[in-house]
Structure formats: structure tokens, C-alpha cells
Amino acid sequence: QQQVKQSPxxxxxxxxxxSIINCAYENTAFDYFPWYQQFPGKGPALLIAIRPDVSEKxxxxxxxSFNKSAKQFSLHIMDSQPGDSATYFCAATLSNSGYALNFGKGTSLLVTP
Amino acid sequence: DVKVTQSSRYLVKRTGEKVFLECVQDMDHENMFWYRQDPGLGLRLIYFSYDVKMKEKGDIPEGYSVSREKKERFSLILESASTNQTSMYLCASRLVDTIYFGEGSWLTVV
Structure with a gap:
């Protein structure tokens, strides 16, 4: 089953x-939460990541923004630019599992001029 | 710069063919991964490897196998390609806590 749910x-x-993208996870043992950015025709690239010992990075x-009790985390892009138009994926993993990432289904962001 | 290279960017194969997707990383990373990306489904883990000759099944290993004979190279094998394996395949490797992805291999099975 989907271990990380992403919206919208x-x-x-x-x-x-x-721009605000939200993710929720099920496994409370997850200890690493990255966000990846993907442009058309390219592989995903790490944008920013957080560990559960902090609430914001x-x-x-x-x-x-990370809310451990709610098992939710979100990406905020301030002053969004057309160059930010891409697909964004949240992910979660256990660092002692070799960092096999569990991805959300992705959010396609379009920033209009 | 970390480089993960997928040698074949675009392939068209026939149903029943054996398909090899090759991936090479140049940073002596121990962990390597194969993901499949489909619209609306995100990235799903097929297999990963901790080290040479080590492999672990991911979420969707059925119909796939992998080979890691050398540390820098991780191959994904479709023993008998089927049309439902038409997809983009992404190889990745890990340095500390960062996963680096290749640019993807677009496979069409007809």
C-alpha cells in the first residue's frame, strides 16, 4: 500500500x-524525509530534506514543515517563479534500511508569469 | 559531481524479448537502486543492492531481476518483456543520505 500520500x-x-505541497506518512519509524524536484526528461534531483528531530528547515x-505527531510534512515554495515549474515528489525512508525511498505520487506545479 | 549514467535513454523492444538496462555510477557508492516511474503512480522501487552480489526486492520485483557483479554497475533485467512493463526506469545510487538519480531509460514494449 502507499506508504506516503501526497497532495495535490x-x-x-x-x-x-x-506553492504548498503536502505529504502524510504511515510508518512512525521513518527518519528521513526528502523532497525531489524533477524537470521533464530528467531524473529527480534532491531539493531539500529533513529529519524528525526538527520541525522546520x-x-x-x-x-x-514537519509535524511528527500528525505524521505530516509539507513543502513551501516562497516567491514562486516560472522556473520552479516541475514535478515535486516527497519521500520517506528508514536510514537503517539503506535509504530505499518510499515516494509520494508527485505534484505537477505550474507557475504562471 | 556525482554521476549516475544510464546508457540507454530510449528503447523499443518486442514482447517476450530479454531486456538489459545498464546503470553505472562513478563515486564508489555502495547502495544502488532501480525505480520505475509511471504517470500518476510516482516512483516505485523494483530492486536495490547494498553491495556487490547483494540484492533486495523492492515493492514491485515481479518480472524483473538484477545483477551487480561490480560495485559501479547495477543492471536491471526483464527476462521476458511484456507490454505492461512499458515505463520509464530510473537508476539511483546513494552517498551518505542523498540518493542521486540517472536521467532515466524510456522503455516501450510492443
């Missing part, structure tokens, strides 16, 4: 707006 499936945001315009 698609998202349209105006330039300068905030920020890198530039990208922020992960």
Missing part, C-alpha cells in the same frame, strides 16, 4: 505566490 496532484500558482525559497 497538480497545482497552478501565479508568479510571486506561495529552510533553504532559500524552499521550506519543509
Amino acid at each position: 496532484q497538480s497545482l497552478i500558482v501565479q508568479k510571486g505566490g506561495i 529552510k533553504e532559500g525559497r524552499f521550506t519543509i
Whole structure:
């Protein structure tokens, strides 16, 4: 069964707006939560990641918010730009399992000019 | 820069053919992975490998096998390709806690 649920499936945001993508997980043993960004014709690339000992991590315009009790985490893209238009995947894994990632189904983000 | 290279980007194979997808990484990573990506389904793990000659089944191993004879190379094998294996296949390797992906191999089975 799907171990990581991601929403929404698609998202349209105006330039300068905030894009928010949400994920929920089932396995409380997961201890590493990355977000991947994928452009058409390319493989996914790591964008930002968080471990459950912190509630928020920020890198530039990208922020992960983590709620351990709710088993949810989200990606916020501030000041969204057309160049951010891509598919975003959340994932979760156990670091002692060799980091075999369990992915959400992806969110297709379109940032309009 | 970490490089994960999938030698075949686009393949068209016939039903029943044996198909080899090759992946090479240049950073001496121990863990390597094969994922399958389908629209609306995200990335699903087929197999992964901790080290040479070691392999573990992922979520959807049926119809696939793998080979890891050398640390830098991880091959995905479709013993008898079927049309439901038409997909994009992504190889990846791990450095510390970062998984690096190749650019993908688009396989069409007709």
C-alpha cells in the first residue's frame, strides 16, 4: 500500500505566490524525509530534506514543515517563479534500511508569469 | 559531481524479448537502486543492492531481476518483456543520505 500520500496532484500558482505541497506518512519509524524536484526528461534531483528531530528547515525559497505527531510534512515554495515549474515528489525512508525511498505520487506545479 | 549514467535513454523492444538496462555510477557508492516511474503512480522501487552480489526486492520485483557483479554497475533485467512493463526506469545510487538519480531509460514494449 502507499506508504506516503501526497497532495495535490497538480497545482497552478501565479508568479510571486506561495506553492504548498503536502505529504502524510504511515510508518512512525521513518527518519528521513526528502523532497525531489524533477524537470521533464530528467531524473529527480534532491531539493531539500529533513529529519524528525526538527520541525522546520529552510533553504532559500524552499521550506519543509514537519509535524511528527500528525505524521505530516509539507513543502513551501516562497516567491514562486516560472522556473520552479516541475514535478515535486516527497519521500520517506528508514536510514537503517539503506535509504530505499518510499515516494509520494508527485505534484505537477505550474507557475504562471 | 556525482554521476549516475544510464546508457540507454530510449528503447523499443518486442514482447517476450530479454531486456538489459545498464546503470553505472562513478563515486564508489555502495547502495544502488532501480525505480520505475509511471504517470500518476510516482516512483516505485523494483530492486536495490547494498553491495556487490547483494540484492533486495523492492515493492514491485515481479518480472524483473538484477545483477551487480561490480560495485559501479547495477543492471536491471526483464527476462521476458511484456507490454505492461512499458515505463520509464530510473537508476539511483546513494552517498551518505542523498540518493542521486540517472536521467532515466524510456522503455516501450510492443
